[in-house]
Amino acid sequence: MHYSGFRVLAEALRGGKGWRPFWRKAAPASEYDAIVIGGGGHGLATAYYLAREHGLARVAVLEKGWVGSGNVGRNTTIVRATYMIPGNQEFYSASLKMWETLAQDLNFNLMYSPRGLLQLFHSDGQRDAFARRGNAMLLQGDDAVLLDREGLRRLVPYLDYAQTRYPVHGALLHPRGGTVRHDAVAWAYARAADARGVDIIENCEVTGFDIAQGRVTGVQTTRGGIAAPRIGMAVAGRSGQLAARAGFRLPVESHILQAFVTEGLKPFIHHVISYGMGHFYISQSDKGGLVFGGDIDFYPSYAQRGNLPMAEHVMEAAMTLMPAIGRARVLRGWGGIMDMTPDGSPIIDHAPVAGLFLNTGWNYGGFKAIPASGLAFAHLIATGAPHALARRFRLDRFASGAVIDEEGTGATHHLH
Amino acid sequence: MRLTCPLCGARDRREFTWIGAASLLGRPAPGGDFVGWAHLRENPAGPLDELWLHNAGCGALLRGARDTVTHATAPLTLAGGAR
Numbered sequence: 001m002h003y004s005g006f007r008v009l010a011e012a013l014r015g016g017k018g019w020r021p022f023w024r025k026a027a028p029a030s031e032y033d034a035i036v037i038g039g040g041g042h043g044l045a046t047a048y049y050l051a052r053e054h055g056l057a058r059v060a061v062l063e064k065g066w067v068g069s070g071n072v073g074r075n076t077t078i079v080r081a082t083y084m085i086p087g088n089q090e091f092y093s094a095s096l097k098m099w100e101t102l103a104q105d106l107n108f109n110l111m112y113s114p115r116g117l118l119q120l121f122h123s124d125g126q127r128d129a130f131a132r133r134g135n136a137m138l139l140q141g142d143d144a145v146l147l148d149r150e151g152l153r154r155l156v157p158y159l160d161y162a163q164t165r166y167p168v169h170g171a172l173l174h175p176r177g178g179t180v181r182h183d184a185v186a187w188a189y190a191r192a193a194d195a196r197g198v199d200i201i202e203n204c205e206v207t208g209f210d211i212a213q214g215r216v217t218g219v220q221t222t223r224g225g226i227a228a229p230r231i232g233m234a235v236a237g238r239s240g241q242l243a244a245r246a247g248f249r250l251p252v253e254s255h256i257l258q259a260f261v262t263e264g265l266k267p268f269i270h271h272v273i274s275y276g277m278g279h280f281y282i283s284q285s286d287k288g289g290l291v292f293g294g295d296i297d298f299y300p301s302y303a304q305r306g307n308l309p310m311a312e313h314v315m316e317a318a319m320t321l322m323p324a325i326g327r328a329r330v331l332r333g334w335g336g337i338m339d340m341t342p343d344g345s346p347i348i349d350h351a352p353v354a355g356l357f358l359n360t361g362w363n364y365g366g367f368k369a370i371p372a373s374g375l376a377f378a379h380l381i382a383t384g385a386p387h388a389l390a391r392r393f394r395l396d397r398f399a400s401g402a403v404i405d406e407e408g409t410g411a412t413h414h415l416h
Numbered sequence: 417m418r419l420t421c422p423l424c425g426a427r428d429r430r431e432f433t434w435i436g437a438a439s440l441l442g443r444p445a446p447g448g449d450f451v452g453w454a455h456l457r458e459n460p461a462g463p464l465d466e467l468w469l470h471n472a473g474c475g476a477l478l479r480g481a482r483d484t485v486t487h488a489t490a491p492l493t494l495a496g497g498a499r
């Protein structure tokens with residue numbers, strides 16, 4: 001089914017009778033060419049590229065809940081290419097370029113909004129660090145502008161520039177950074193994958209693996225056993241749990257990240273803004289809600305909801321930066337389970353079991369990675385060789401020392 | 417969330433800093449599996465044996481189990497054992 005303005009008009013005239021569900025409610029077959037576990041952004045994109053780029057005819061996505069029930073529907077929708085270290089740099093740069101044309105590729109309005117990302121700095125040291133990061137971004141071919149205080153004030157006059165405890169000195173502006181409607185991304189990839197014959201099987205939890213002589217031959221699920229010679233795991237915060245079911249440990253800890261949204265307000269915040277003191281970031285959705293968040297809760301959790309100390313910390317940071325929003329009522333807060341790695345960077349690689357592949361370690365930044373990750377993971381599953389974009393996202397880098405540690409905090413999963 | 421320190425009693429979570437899984441105490445002997453010790457995790461959805469530092473209280477390093485699904489906690493003990 002093709003979607004267009006004309007189609008919307010035509011359907012309006014005939015009472016919407018022509019609209020169909022975006023994807024079939026597929027039941028599991030007994031065997032597939034490839035299985036992708038996890039119907040989040042990464043799993044769905046992977047299935048789509050397996051079908052589109054590699055022509056695999058029989059692909060299934062197994063999702064324990066429903067499409068979009070995980071982090072892909074819980075994040076704060078920010079996309080950017082602001083990385084500094086080889087490995088991350090070229091990967092996120094390519095992903096941002098894919099976002100720019102993805103709505104056309106998938107024929108789905110993803111509400112991609114390159115509204116500009118402002119990362120504030122509050123000391124000379126922080127300014128130097130952002131100048132360096134900005135230069136790295138420019139060398140990679142992306143965009144970055146170092147704004148002084150007056151330049152920033154012209155863009156966002158409503159910050160509290162008078163407070164002296166955490167003075168706002170300026171910001172690194174990444175003009176092409178912005179937001180994308182997160183649910184639409186899940187639905188668009190699901191619909192496009194389904195259209196290419198992928199079975200999207202919801203309410204189907206993988207509970208175990210069939211492994212013979214060190215090679216995976218299929219999975220056990222709540223809907224029965226399913227065979228496949230190639231199986232990709234893309235279950236984000238549940239990676240450790242699933243790896244345990246296949247008999248190995250991962251360099252991953254699962255932590256909770258919270259986010260909040262206020263009642264709808266008239267358009268007032270026109271950028272994505274991140275505060276460099278403590279951790280706080282905010283944008284305004286097209287519906288008018290202020291969407292904001294901060295750091296993880298700093299202890300492992302599978303609860304999918306956070307605790308009050310971090311909620312309080314985030315609100316306090318908001319009030320020191322932009323007291324103007326103090327009267328806005330918070331409508332909702334929620335949490336998602338983050339797959340945190342020792343260096344803060346992801347893993348797209350073979351698992352220790354032959355035929356099994358890993359896509360994990362997205363920390364709190366895996367939404368922006370979805371297009372490039374899907375492309376790279378599909379390549380790995382189909383060919384057995386790493387995609388050029390993801391060749392540094394190796395599982396053995398913690399042993400070899402080739403870590404990709406943007407924040408330089410060392411082997412502490414929860415401090416990235 | 418409140419955690420119970422053996423020296424100070426039940427205190428707000430904000431007084432504590434999470435240090436890591438208690439497996440960190442099992443530092444391998446020279447030549448042992450340092451890579452696994454530093455990086456790999458059991459990461460259970462359920463009871464986790466872990467370390468907390470009571471940094472805004474007595475300063476002791478504490479150890480105990482907490483359920484990572486429900487956040488139910490058991491009283492902590494001194495990680496180094498009682499003197």
Ligand SMILES: Cc1cc2nc3c(=O)[nH]c(=O)nc-3n(C[C@H](O)[C@H](O)[C@H](O)COP(=O)(O)OP(=O)(O)OC[C@H]3O[C@@H](n4cnc5c(N)ncnc54)[C@H](O)[C@@H]3O)c2cc1C
Pocket residue numbers: 037038039040041042043062063064065066068069070071072073074075076077078079204205206207234235236237238242257258259293334335336337362363364365366367368369
């Ligand atoms: C509050 C919050 C804010 C965030 N903000 C941003 C942001 O602004 N920008 C950004 O880039 N990133 C952000 N992220 C991170 C981003 O959302 C994640 O890194 C990314 O969505 C993870 O990949 P995914 O979409 O595939 O995960 P998910 O959507 O979580 O997909 C994994 C799926 O696997 C399923 N699953 C798990 N176990 C099994 C099993 N055994 N069998 C079958 N299925 C299983 C789950 O149900 C789930 O649907 C944020 C995350 C959170 C929680």
Ligand SMILES: [Zn+2]
Pocket residue numbers: 421422423424425470473474475476
């Ligand atoms: Zn104490």
